[in-house]
Amino acid sequence: MTLLYPIGLLGLLGIVALIIIYIIKPNYQQKAVSSTFIWKLALKYRKRKLPTSNLRNLLIIICQILILAILALVLTKPSGIIKAFVQDEELVAIIDASSSMRTLNSDEDSRFKRAVEKAKERADAVFEAEGVVTVIIADDDPYKIGDKIKKENKNTLYDALDKMVANDECSYSVADVDAALRMTEDILQENPSAKVVVFSDTEYAFVPESVEVVNIWDGSEWNAAILNATAELEDGYYTFTVDVACYGRDMDLPVKLMVYNKNSEDKVESGKQTVDNVEFNLVARCEGDARTRIVFRNADKEPLDYGKENIMRYDILEADKVHSYESINVALVAQDSYKEDNSFDIYGGKKETVNIIYNSSKPNPFFQGVLDNVSNRFSDRWDIHFREASENSALLEGYKPDIYVFEHRMPDALPRDGIVIVCDPETSPINSGFRVNSYFDLGRKSMPLVSSYPHPIMNNIIAERITVSRYDNITYLEPNYDVLASYSGRPVIMAKKIEAEQVVILGFNMHYSNMPVSPYFPLLMSNIINYYMPPTVYSNAFEVNEVIALNSRGFELTVSGNMGEKVFNEFPATLKAELPGTYTLQQTTYFGDTVTENIFVKVPASESNIWAEGDALYQPKIMNDKSVFYKDLLLYFAIGLVALLFAEWWLHMRESKI
Amino acid sequence: MKVSYLNDRFFSRLETLALNLRSDLRGYFGGKHLVSSYGQTVEFSDYREYQLGDDIRRIDWNLFSRFEKYFLKLFTDERQMQIQIFLDCSGSMGKDNPKKSAYAVATAAALGFLSVHNMDKVSFNIMKDDRSENPFGTIVGKTSFFRSVTQLEEVEFTGETNISECVKSCPDTSSGNGLSVIISDFFSEDWKAAIDYLLFKRRQILLIQIMTPDEEDPTYEGRVHLIDSETEDISDSKNMKIRITRSFQVAYQEALRDFKDDIKNFCHKRGVDYISVRTDTEIEKMLFGQLLKVGVMV
Numbered sequence: 001m002t003l004l005y006p007i008g009l010l011g012l013l014g015i016v017a018l019i020i021i022y023i024i025k026p027n028y029q030q031k032a033v034s035s036t037f038i039w040k041l042a043l044k045y046r047k048r049k050l051p052t053s054n055l056r057n058l059l060i061i062i063c064q065i066l067i068l069a070i071l072a073l074v075l076t077k078p079s080g081i082i083k084a085f086v087q088d089e090e091l092v093a094i095i096d097a098s099s100s101m102r103t104l105n106s107d108e109d110s111r112f113k114r115a116v117e118k119a120k121e122r123a124d125a126v127f128e129a130e131g132v133v134t135v136i137i138a139d140d141d142p143y144k145i146g147d148k149i150k151k152e153n154k155n156t157l158y159d160a161l162d163k164m165v166a167n168d169e170c171s172y173s174v175a176d177v178d179a180a181l182r183m184t185e186d187i188l189q190e191n192p193s194a195k196v197v198v199f200s201d202t203e204y205a206f207v208p209e210s211v212e213v214v215n216i217w218d219g220s221e222w223n224a225a226i227l228n229a230t231a232e233l234e235d236g237y238y239t240f241t242v243d244v245a246c247y248g249r250d251m252d253l254p255v256k257l258m259v260y261n262k263n264s265e266d267k268v269e270s271g272k273q274t275v276d277n278v279e280f281n282l283v284a285r286c287e288g289d290a291r292t293r294i295v296f297r298n299a300d301k302e303p304l305d306y307g308k309e310n311i312m313r314y315d316i317l318e319a320d321k322v323h324s325y326e327s328i329n330v331a332l333v334a335q336d337s338y339k340e341d342n343s344f345d346i347y348g349g350k351k352e353t354v355n356i357i358y359n360s361s362k363p364n365p366f367f368q369g370v371l372d373n374v375s376n377r378f379s380d381r382w383d384i385h386f387r388e389a390s391e392n393s394a395l396l397e398g399y400k401p402d403i404y405v406f407e408h409r410m411p412d413a414l415p416r417d418g419i420v421i422v423c424d425p426e427t428s429p430i431n432s433g434f435r436v437n438s439y440f441d442l443g444r445k446s447m448p449l450v451s452s453y454p455h456p457i458m459n460n461i462i463a464e465r466i467t468v469s470r471y472d473n474i475t476y477l478e479p480n481y482d483v484l485a486s487y488s489g490r491p492v493i494m495a496k497k498i499e500a501e502q503v504v505i506l507g508f509n510m511h512y513s514n515m516p517v518s519p520y521f522p523l524l525m526s527n528i529i530n531y532y533m534p535p536t537v538y539s540n541a542f543e544v545n546e547v548i549a550l551n552s553r554g555f556e557l558t559v560s561g562n563m564g565e566k567v568f569n570e571f572p573a574t575l576k577a578e579l580p581g582t583y584t585l586q587q588t589t590y591f592g593d594t595v596t597e598n599i600f601v602k603v604p605a606s607e608s609n610i611w612a613e614g615d616a617l618y619q620p621k622i623m624n625d626k627s628v629f630y631k632d633l634l635l636y637f638a639i640g641l642v643a644l645l646f647a648e649w650w651l652h653m654r655e656s657k658i
Numbered sequence: 659m660k661v662s663y664l665n666d667r668f669f670s671r672l673e674t675l676a677l678n679l680r681s682d683l684r685g686y687f688g689g690k691h692l693v694s695s696y697g698q699t700v701e702f703s704d705y706r707e708y709q710l711g712d713d714i715r716r717i718d719w720n721l722f723s724r725f726e727k728y729f730l731k732l733f734t735d736e737r738q739m740q741i742q743i744f745l746d747c748s749g750s751m752g753k754d755n756p757k758k759s760a761y762a763v764a765t766a767a768a769l770g771f772l773s774v775h776n777m778d779k780v781s782f783n784i785m786k787d788d789r790s791e792n793p794f795g796t797i798v799g800k801t802s803f804f805r806s807v808t809q810l811e812e813v814e815f816t817g818e819t820n821i822s823e824c825v826k827s828c829p830d831t832s833s834g835n836g837l838s839v840i841i842s843d844f845f846s847e848d849w850k851a852a853i854d855y856l857l858f859k860r861r862q863i864l865l866i867q868i869m870t871p872d873e874e875d876p877t878y879e880g881r882v883h884l885i886d887s888e889t890e891d892i893s894d895s896k897n898m899k900i901r902i903t904r905s906f907q908v909a910y911q912e913a914l915r916d917f918k919d920d921i922k923n924f925c926h927k928r929g930v931d932y933i934s935v936r937t938d939t940e941i942e943k944m945l946f947g948q949l950l951k952v953g954v955m956v
Contacts, residue, residue, distance in 0.1 A: 033872070044913070
């Protein structure tokens with residue numbers, strides 16, 4: 001036990017005061033009585049007791065002294081020692097494990113390897129002084145590889161570090177050095193004299209006094225980097241934008257852009273022989289670590305407004321125009337020190353085709369119009385084709401619908417190989433899960449629908465603004481259907497999604513509703529497509545360790561890439577790609593179609609600048625909180641105090657009774 | 659603060675009462691108390707045979723005609739009594755408790771009033787130290803009584819009192835001629851000799867013990883230096899240092915009870931009337947209750 005505020009012991013003077021009070025206080029209180037005659041008689045009647053009175057008085061005084069002593073000790077804040085301050089030699093080595101630490105020098109040694117070597121050198125000195133060493137690997141989620149390692153265990157620590165170097169375990173992401181410094185706070189709290197050394201390739205503008213930064217730069221290092229690459233549709237043809245930079249050297253940088261399987265649809269539809277792959281080469285001038293943007297654009301396009309940006313243009317000839325592609329690879333032809341950003345793949349050049357067939361006994365232009373709208377809306381994701389069932393059967397030959405729209409006239413059974421949208425059903429197909437019997441006519445009144453509960457299909461749609469004057473009398477609806485909107489307690493819009501049973505029912509006639517002229521109609525169709533055909537990923541390019549949201553239209557999704565193969569069964573799922581490169585996402589939809597997509601995971605662009613400068617390092621906060629080291633004993637003293645007060649009260653009670 | 663119970667209303671209520679004295683007292687001529695001796699009143703009492711020397715006018719001739727013997731007709735006698743009121747004026751009776759002394763004075767005054775109201779003589783004997791004083795002389799009649807009572811209220815209660823010596827030294831104690839009342843707290847052992855002396859003088863005796871509630875039921879406790887009101891010096895042996903505890907208070911109650919029982923037994927054996935009153939008892943309740951109960955009043 002230790003006393004955090006020893007000055008509180010002055011409270012012990014209270015004991016002296018107590019003793020003085022005992023000395024000077026009148027022992028007997030004077031009381032004038034008319035006669036002491038009876039009192040003297042009473043002396044003979046008093047029962048003889050054991051002489052415990054003196055002992056009791058002594059105990060009372062002892063209790064009072066102890067009470068005062070405890071009160072004085074409480075003032076000193078008594079505490080138990082949990083752990084003691086340490087003054088030993090201690091090193092906390094933070095090794096930057098960001099992707100830029102993979103930069104190789106002229107000896108083909110990576111910065112990470114050099115950082116490890118330097119850390120080991122510093123550790124050796126500490127071990128010689130019988131100190132302890134803690135090593136923190138600072139990637140995007142820092143962790144300790146050794147905690148307070150003593151001399152006798154140093155080989156274990158070195159082996160672990162060497163193993164990291166040998167296995168190339170330096171990360172491909174950024175380093176959260178600040179988080180690593182926060183991890184040192186506990187150590188510094190315990191041992192304020194511990195040395196924190198950061199082995200990094202970043203030059204910081206401000207380094208806290210308690211931290212030392214050892215820079216791992218080597219003058220021979222340089223990096224030619226592809227910072228980003230995109231492909232955008234421009235009047236039906238792709239324009240490619242590539243950002244490159246060269247850090248540590250000014251040079252003319254050869255850039256190669258290879259388009260694979262270009263315009264493959266042309267080959268299928270026209271039967272002509274077309275070139276599958278096309279290559280564009282350009283030499284980009286890179287100076288002063290500045291970014292240079294290269295735009296690969298059709299030659300017939302107007303000149304670019306260069307402005308202040310460092311932009312170069314590559315004109316794509318008519319014959320090389322690209323309106324679809326399987327993949328694009330952008331590569332730098334350079335023997336630089338950092339290889340991870342010399343290649344970049346672009347995917348998403350081939351859109352999946354979605355065939356919609358419209359089958360109506362009384363066709364109207366509403367569905368055609370709304371699907372045109374939706375087609376434009378999803379043009380970057382889907383290639384939507386629309387056919388009417390009443391068209392020439394030759395046109396429908398080989399046309400496999402993904403979405404069926406049935407209006408008024410219903411088939412005998414609903415198809416199970418696509419999404420089915422049923423509008424104003426006159427009959428009930430055998431496997432539809434609903435029964436319809438005529439309709440309810442509200443006369444000339446148009447009544448608003450009532451929304452049931454939030455559903456993805458009704459996102460941003462206010463059901464109360466959709467009116468109907470006639471709606472179908474749905475007499476039976478199987479429980480798998482979710483009622484999305486109703487009128488007078490009867491279902492009007494319903495949907496279900498049970499594996500291959502993906503049906504939406506619009507239980508009203510378009511002619512008796514404001515739906516066709518409502519802005520909610522295209523929104524409803526978009527929501528239907530988004531709900532039943534969610535995109536697997538929302539982009540084709542990600543950074544290392546970025547959390548990628550995955551979705552699927554089937555039972556499972558297989559992701560294969562540098563990290564191996566991983567199967568997801570529950571959606572939405574997330575993927576954290578720790579390695580750069582191409583990942584293939586493959587799934588089989590509920591309707592039996594196999595869908596394959598690729599994504600490219602690149603190292604963060606910030607890591608390409610191997611001479612990066614940081615603003616300020618985090619300053620580890622050493623809390624002046626003694627509670628970390630001491631356990632407050634006030635509770636126990638309070639318990640003792642209460643017990644003594646009770647004992648003293650009891651002794652007083654006994655004294656007055658006897 | 660001076661406490662007084664004496665006022666017109668107090669005395670007017672007493673007019674309905676009278677002292678009931680023993681009939682074997684002799685007294686003096688002219689009073690209202692019927693006595694066992696025969697006198698010259700008109701109230702018939704008894705017959706006896708004629709003896710030589712008797713007044714022949716008192717012979718009952720009707721009986722002579724019937725028995726041919728001479729019988730005298732005897733009549734009861736009424737006497738005036740001498741009421742002596744001994745008032746203990748020691749410190750214990752009121753030095754620190756004016757209410758106790760006022761209560762004692764009021765009791766003495768009430769008995770004195772009853773005496774003069776019934777045409778008896780009364781004397782107030784102030785007992786102090788070893789002697790009693792009768793500053794007002796023998797009082798007959800209400801005028802002199804009220805004059806005496808006014809002065810009686812001014813009496814100081816100090817010092818000690820030896821009751822037996824006081825009673826014995828009383829100059830006008832004659833035999834068998836009335837009632838002697840001792841008003842005191844009897845916080846001493848010497849009073850018994852006074853009773854024996856008065857019995858020897860064949861007087862009817864009434865002891866009135868007056869106590870305060872504090873004396874009956876002391877509430878103080880702890881370490882107490884009890885200062886006796888009759889002492890002058892703090893080192894007097896009457897003063898005592900004690901630690902009063904609950905058990906000591908119980909012992910006090912037992913001692914007090916035994917003390918009272920002792921007085922009661924002593925009085926009972928000797929045919930002496932005794933009452934003990936607390937000063938928080940209404941004085942009318944004492945007069946109309948306890949004194950009526952023991953038969954001193956009717």
